[in-house]
Amino acid sequence: MQRRNFLQNLMLGTGGLSALPFTSQATNQNLQRILGYAPQKDVTTDEDYWAQIQLAFSASPNLINMSNAGVSPQPIMVQDALTHYNKLCNEAPTYYMWRILDENREAVRSKLADLAGCLPDEIAMNRNATEALDTIILGLELQKGDEVVMSLQDYPNMLHGWRQREKREGIVMKYVNHNPLPCEDNDLLVRRYVELVTENTRIVHLTHMINWTGQLLPVKAISEAVKKKNPKIKVVVDAAHTFAQITYKIPDLGCDYLGASLHKWLCAPFGTGLLWVKKEHIASLWTHTPSDNPLKDDIRKFEGLGTRSFPIEMAIGHAVNFHNAIGTERIQKRLQYLKNYLLTRCVDLPNFYTQTSLKPEFSGAIALIGFKGMTSGELHNSLMKKSRIYTSPVTWENVVGVRVTPHIYTPIKDMDKVILTLQDIAKDQNKAPSK
Numbered sequence: 001m002q003r004r005n006f007l008q009n010l011m012l013g014t015g016g017l018s019a020l021p022f023t024s025q026a027t028n029q030n031l032q033r034i035l036g037y038a039p040q041k042d043v044t045t046d047e048d049y050w051a052q053i054q055l056a057f058s059a060s061p062n063l064i065n066m067s068n069a070g071v072s073p074q075p076i077m078v079q080d081a082l083t084h085y086n087k088l089c090n091e092a093p094t095y096y097m098w099r100i101l102d103e104n105r106e107a108v109r110s111k112l113a114d115l116a117g118c119l120p121d122e123i124a125m126n127r128n129a130t131e132a133l134d135t136i137i138l139g140l141e142l143q144k145g146d147e148v149v150m151s152l153q154d155y156p157n158m159l160h161g162w163r164q165r166e167k168r169e170g171i172v173m174k175y176v177n178h179n180p181l182p183c184e185d186n187d188l189l190v191r192r193y194v195e196l197v198t199e200n201t202r203i204v205h206l207t208h209m210i211n212w213t214g215q216l217l218p219v220k221a222i223s224e225a226v227k228k229k230n231p232k233i234k235v236v237v238d239a240a241h242t243f244a245q246i247t248y249k250i251p252d253l254g255c256d257y258l259g260a261s262l263h264k265w266l267c268a269p270f271g272t273g274l275l276w277v278k279k280e281h282i283a284s285l286w287t288h289t290p291s292d293n294p295l296k297d298d299i300r301k302f303e304g305l306g307t308r309s310f311p312i313e314m315a316i317g318h319a320v321n322f323h324n325a326i327g328t329e330r331i332q333k334r335l336q337y338l339k340n341y342l343l344t345r346c347v348d349l350p351n352f353y354t355q356t357s358l359k360p361e362f363s364g365a366i367a368l369i370g371f372k373g374m375t376s377g378e379l380h381n382s383l384m385k386k387s388r389i390y391t392s393p394v395t396w397e398n399v400v401g402v403r404v405t406p407h408i409y410t411p412i413k414d415m416d417k418v419i420l421t422l423q424d425i426a427k428d429q430n431k432a433p434s435k
């Protein structure tokens with residue numbers, strides 16, 4: 001009964017106005033089947049279940065997309081919601097966007113807060129993780145000489161944000177170098193950060209899952225240890241790859257500020273992100289699109305961007321509904337399974353290496369792989385040329401190879417195709433005269 005009510009809510013969207021049946025019948029039937037599954041059933045290797053999920057997407061049949069860490073496709077129901085809201089807004093933009101849909105913002109905020117396990121008053125919606133994290137990086141009150149600890153393997157946009165403050169204001173940067181990767185020793189990971197903490201350290205910036213290799217950091221343990229050494233430290237978390245992929249509640253991370261993408265693992269529309277600020281820090285964080293009172297204690301002060309796409313923001317609610325119908329735990333297990341399915345079948349190939357852990361406490365969906373003697377670009381091109389498998393080539397701070405990232409719509413036969421192609425590449429490499 002509860003499930004049926006949930007399904008009705010799913011179809012009704014985020015508010016009264018969106019009760020139009022804009023999702024196609026075929027999609028609804030697929031979702032009905034998905035929702036019919038007992039929540040306690042382990043579906044990790046149930047290909048029938050995941051085949052239904054695949055049908056809820058419009059993934060290209062002409063390309064095997066293994067580049068899902070960059071940005072995710074949206075389920076058809078999210079695409080339909082976006083089209084629906086867009087058409088509605090085009091009937092009378094100021095009326096539908098600012099009068100009608102604006103009222104639904106709070107419902108979307110609550111849904112996100114529910115998923116994040118925090119207060120709605122701690123969540124602001126914005127356009128991406130970069131915007132969320134730059135709001136934090138550029139909005140924190142820091143003085144010349146204050147120190148920031150981060151790692152060379154953090155995301156470039158965030159490195160650039162902090163380095164701009166270094167150039168303009170004279171803050172001091174200290175870098176952890178995660179080498180080698182993967183690292184399967186939590187004590188070592190904690191020590192790498194703690195060693196750089198001094199009495200001048202004010203900020204520790206952590207990437208929850210390092211995008212290049214999928215390495216998970218023990219954020220809570222690092223937060224506790226650095227704060228123990230210097231209680232003036234605040235912890236900023238880049239959760240671009242863990243929000244909606246890994247099971248956790250934001251307050252359990254022991255951090256103070258967090259930014260995430262919603263167009264990655266939540267499968268929300270392109271150009272959606274989330275900013276979380278611990279309630280007690282909202283007032284002291286400056287905005288980058290200021291209002292009359294930039295130091296007020298209201299998370300909505302970070303949403304003063306001016307005219308932007310309401311259809312995109314409204315469709316986030318539908319992505320959360322879709323996500324919840326499966327559940328983060330199932331998603332995490334499935335992605336871990338798909339990634340390990342690939343790695344365990346390739347580790348013995350000649351010259352093959354990986355910079356990704358097989359253990360769930362240190363990894364997720366992302367696999368960084370390579371062959372000794374082959375550049376990232378050569379491997380990327382070879383996968384594409386032989387089997388139209390699209391990956392991301394990586395050469396960045398001790399990380400070299402291609403990033404292979406499946407998603408919840410990836411069937412096991414696509415993983416088999418990647419494995420067969422890698423076997424083929426290994427054979428070619430063996431035949432080629434050594435360089």
Ligand SMILES: Cc1ncc(COP(=O)(O)O)c(C=O)c1O
Binds near residue numbers: 128207210211260
């Ligand atoms: C670790 C990490 N942080 C931040 C970002 C930036 O995300 P967005 O494109 O949503 O700004 C990315 C993007 O891939 C990322 O991998």
